[in-house]
Amino acid sequence: MRVRLGFAVAAVAALVVAGCSSNGSGSADQKSFDFWSFSGINQKAAVEEYQKKHPDIHVKLTEVGSSVETAQALTTALAGGKVPDLVLIQGDDMPKFVEQPQNFVDLRTLGADDVKKDYLDWVWSQSVAKDGSVLGIPTDVGGLAIAYRKDLFAAAKLPTDRDAVSKLWPTWDKFIEVGKQYKATTGKAFLDNAGTSVFYQAVQQGDMKYYDADRNLAYDHSPQVKRAFDYGLTAAQAGITAKLSSFTEAWSAGMTKGDFAAVAAPSWMLGSIRTNAPTTKGKWDIATIPGGAGNWGGSYLAIPKNAKNPKAAWDYIKEMQSPQSQLAHYVSSGSLPSTPSVYKDPKLTSFKDPFFSNAPTGTIYTNSLLGLKPFYIGPDSSAIGQEFLNAITNVEQGKGDPAKAWDTALQNIKTAIGK
Amino acid sequence: MTTSLTAPRASARPPVESRRKVRESLGERVAPYAYVAPFFLIFGIFGLFPLLFTFYVALFDWNPVAAHTFVGFDNFSRLFDDPRFWNALWNTISIWILSTVPQLLIALGLAHLLNHARLRLATLFRMSMLVPYITSVAATTVVFAQLFDRDYGLLNWLLHLVGAGPVDFVQSTWGSQIMIATMVIWRWTGYTTLLYLASLQAISRDIYEAASVDGAGSWKQFRHITIPSLRPVIVFTIVTSTIGGLQIFTEPLLVSRSAPMTCGPVRQCQTLTLFLFEQGFGQFKFGYGAAIGVTLFVLVVAFALLNFLLSTRIRREKP
Numbered sequence: 001m002r003v004r005l006g007f008a009v010a011a012v013a014a015l016v017v018a019g020c021s022s023n024g025s026g027s028a029d030q031k032s033f034d035f036w037s038f039s040g041i042n043q044k045a046a047v048e049e050y051q052k053k054h055p056d057i058h059v060k061l062t063e064v065g066s067s068v069e070t071a072q073a074l075t076t077a078l079a080g081g082k083v084p085d086l087v088l089i090q091g092d093d094m095p096k097f098v099e100q101p102q103n104f105v106d107l108r109t110l111g112a113d114d115v116k117k118d119y120l121d122w123v124w125s126q127s128v129a130k131d132g133s134v135l136g137i138p139t140d141v142g143g144l145a146i147a148y149r150k151d152l153f154a155a156a157k158l159p160t161d162r163d164a165v166s167k168l169w170p171t172w173d174k175f176i177e178v179g180k181q182y183k184a185t186t187g188k189a190f191l192d193n194a195g196t197s198v199f200y201q202a203v204q205q206g207d208m209k210y211y212d213a214d215r216n217l218a219y220d221h222s223p224q225v226k227r228a229f230d231y232g233l234t235a236a237q238a239g240i241t242a243k244l245s246s247f248t249e250a251w252s253a254g255m256t257k258g259d260f261a262a263v264a265a266p267s268w269m270l271g272s273i274r275t276n277a278p279t280t281k282g283k284w285d286i287a288t289i290p291g292g293a294g295n296w297g298g299s300y301l302a303i304p305k306n307a308k309n310p311k312a313a314w315d316y317i318k319e320m321q322s323p324q325s326q327l328a329h330y331v332s333s334g335s336l337p338s339t340p341s342v343y344k345d346p347k348l349t350s351f352k353d354p355f356f357s358n359a360p361t362g363t364i365y366t367n368s369l370l371g372l373k374p375f376y377i378g379p380d381s382s383a384i385g386q387e388f389l390n391a392i393t394n395v396e397q398g399k400g401d402p403a404k405a406w407d408t409a410l411q412n413i414k415t416a417i418g419k
Numbered sequence: 420m421t422t423s424l425t426a427p428r429a430s431a432r433p434p435v436e437s438r439r440k441v442r443e444s445l446g447e448r449v450a451p452y453a454y455v456a457p458f459f460l461i462f463g464i465f466g467l468f469p470l471l472f473t474f475y476v477a478l479f480d481w482n483p484v485a486a487h488t489f490v491g492f493d494n495f496s497r498l499f500d501d502p503r504f505w506n507a508l509w510n511t512i513s514i515w516i517l518s519t520v521p522q523l524l525i526a527l528g529l530a531h532l533l534n535h536a537r538l539r540l541a542t543l544f545r546m547s548m549l550v551p552y553i554t555s556v557a558a559t560t561v562v563f564a565q566l567f568d569r570d571y572g573l574l575n576w577l578l579h580l581v582g583a584g585p586v587d588f589v590q591s592t593w594g595s596q597i598m599i600a601t602m603v604i605w606r607w608t609g610y611t612t613l614l615y616l617a618s619l620q621a622i623s624r625d626i627y628e629a630a631s632v633d634g635a636g637s638w639k640q641f642r643h644i645t646i647p648s649l650r651p652v653i654v655f656t657i658v659t660s661t662i663g664g665l666q667i668f669t670e671p672l673l674v675s676r677s678a679p680m681t682c683g684p685v686r687q688c689q690t691l692t693l694f695l696f697e698q699g700f701g702q703f704k705f706g707y708g709a710a711i712g713v714t715l716f717v718l719v720v721a722f723a724l725l726n727f728l729l730s731t732r733i734r735r736e737k738p
Contacts (some may be wrong), residue, residue, distance in 0.1 A: 071678075072700050075483050075484055075700075075703055076483065076700075077423060078483065078484040079484055096703065097484070099485070100484045100485045144606035235427065243587075243590075249564070250569070250571075251568075253571065257569070389684075390681070390684035390685065391684070394682040394684045397587065397590045397684070398592075398686070399590075399591075400685075415502065415503060416702075418497075
């Protein structure tokens with residue numbers, strides 16, 4: 001009996017020990033490292049290329065899930081102690097982490113100052129904490145444009161040439177007018193939805209989004225936000241949208257079936273369109289965005305404080321995020337470089353995307369970044385944006401009162417962020 | 420337990436052997452505890468500790484990657500002022516009613532049918548009851564999302580055939596809640612049916628036969644034999660479905676792909692657990708999330724007690 005009892009205790013102890021020791025998966029050879037990315041951004045290509053050049057280094061890439069899920073997993077990991085050596089963080093999630101610089105390696109200690117000059121300064125500044133430490137290296141940016149279906153435009157007797165289409169909508173008001181015209185001719189929806197395709201784009205164009213330059217909350221009195229909100233409301237009420245929320249299955253299905261003729265497409269969105277609606281190849285083209293320069297999204301590579309092998313991770317960043325590597329990654333998978341020195345490179349300017357009727361996407365997207373006025377993105381930017389979007393969507397669904405939408409949104413934001 | 424263990428000691432034995440006997444009985448006395456120890460150990464680690472820790476975290480402004488500030492009961496007072504909390508509570512209750520009432524009624528009827536003496540292929544039908552239960556919730560949700568889809572869903576196609584306009588189930592309050600309730604009903608009805616059936620099988624057939632002889636029809640038998648004899652198990656299923664209903668999570672999470680974790684732009688189908696998840700893992704407000712968890716815990720206990728009081732009363736009633 002005692003033997004058995006001892007065995008049981010030993011078994012339980014073994015279980016407990018096994019549970020504790022499972023976080024020892026890090027590499028001991030000082031050359032390999034763990035890399036967490038989100039899906040849909042094709043970091044696999046970059047990793048494979050790196051491995052080809054450095055066969056002695058093993059990069060263990062994990063695609064955790066969506067960008068939001070990856071940020072959640074990182075938060076849990078930071079709280080729990082078992083962290084990857086390298087992690088890709090989406091621009092919208094970055095401010096939350098920048099608030100807590102003690103969780104990350106200050107990349108200046110590894111030589112970030114030497115490469116700073118290579119990157120767009122306003123993108124770079126978004127990963128700099130209050131104490132001056134640099135927490136992330138920008139991998140790409142999200143220049144703005146509109147993707148439209150040439151075949152559907154032709155059916156609606158609208159011009160299909162990308163320059164002519166761009167001329168149709170210098171402003172958001174004109175854009176909504178074109179939508180009404182399209183709807184009147186075809187009876188079908190012009191846009192996928194008003195929230196992401198109008199509000200989320202327009203709100204990126206200007207120098208004050210949800211915070212002012214001194215990093216104080218300004219969402220309730222920022223003229224840029226109010227204007228963008230009104231454009232969103234106008235589009236929602238005009239009945240020109242298919243009411244399909246972005247990134248859902250129904251949205252992908254609608255995209256394939258031609259339920260809408262246009263969609264706002266930051267540079268990283270082109271990949272989503274390609275994978276969601278592969279049968280529409282060649283039917284799309286890219287026009288400029290109404291309202292001028294802006295940026296939505298982009299990502300950063302960061303190294304958590306407790307990384308086992310920060311040096312190997314930094315070597316990877318330095319090599320794979322150099323201007324030339326970003327250019328190569330752009331040509332292979334379409335992420336717009338965050339390094340302006342390559343914007344005039346013939347490889348970028350002459351790049352034509354066959355999926356989008358050979359549109360010169362390199363030129364269109366880099367032009368959309370020219371004259372951009374940078375704004376501060378704060379820790380609550382993402383939550384604030386979501387509440388504004390919800391208010392517009394509610395009107396679009398025919399449930400919310402448009403006259404009260406703005407006040408409702410402000411009220412919900414106050415509840416959500418507590419200030 | 421002790422009496423049976425001490426019993427041998429009373430008999431007179433040579434001293435050496437009796438010492439061995441004592442040692443053995445010591446081992447035997449400890450053994451049962453060793454056998455149940457794994458459960459309590461695992462319960463302690465994965466059940467009790469998280470529970471107590473949740474109570475602790477609820478008293479803090481707890482950001483997982485930053486400082487933890489003690490705030491006392493602030494999280495709770497904020498919670499009771501939070502319209503989102505009341506909205507989630509109301510949604511949870513309404514989804515629970517929408518799912519539980521039909522589920523138990525359908526299960527009662529089905530169990531009665533399956534217990535019918537002249538039913539052919541009874542085992543096949545009884546087995547098939549469990550198919551929805553063993554199907555993954557995620558898979559179920561994908562199928563239901565397609566059935567209820569606004570543009571390409573089967574349901575709207577049928578509505579269209581009879582001339583009714585398309586309904587945007589996911590975006591409307593009632594639509595989304597009915598959709599989630601339907602998923603719950605589909606998943607749990609078979610399980611509940613089998614519980615009822617098991618109880619019914621314990622009733623002697625003679626009673627039904629005697630009733631038939633006396634001229635009682637199926638409906639009368641159902642009312643006067645089936646329901647009264649199922650009373651305890653009905654109470655049990657009401658209690659379990661109440662607890663399950665308060666904790667409903669996966670279905671609303673998967674339904675609301677467009678607005679992550681809010682189940683629609685106006686939180687029209689956000690349940691309490693989903694609200695907890697949104698605050699904790701979406702906004703990283705662990706303290707606030709824990710306060711929701713504690714409140715939910717209290718609610719579940721309160722509902723279980725209420726159920727218990729009602730059920731003891733029902734049980735005492737004579738059929």
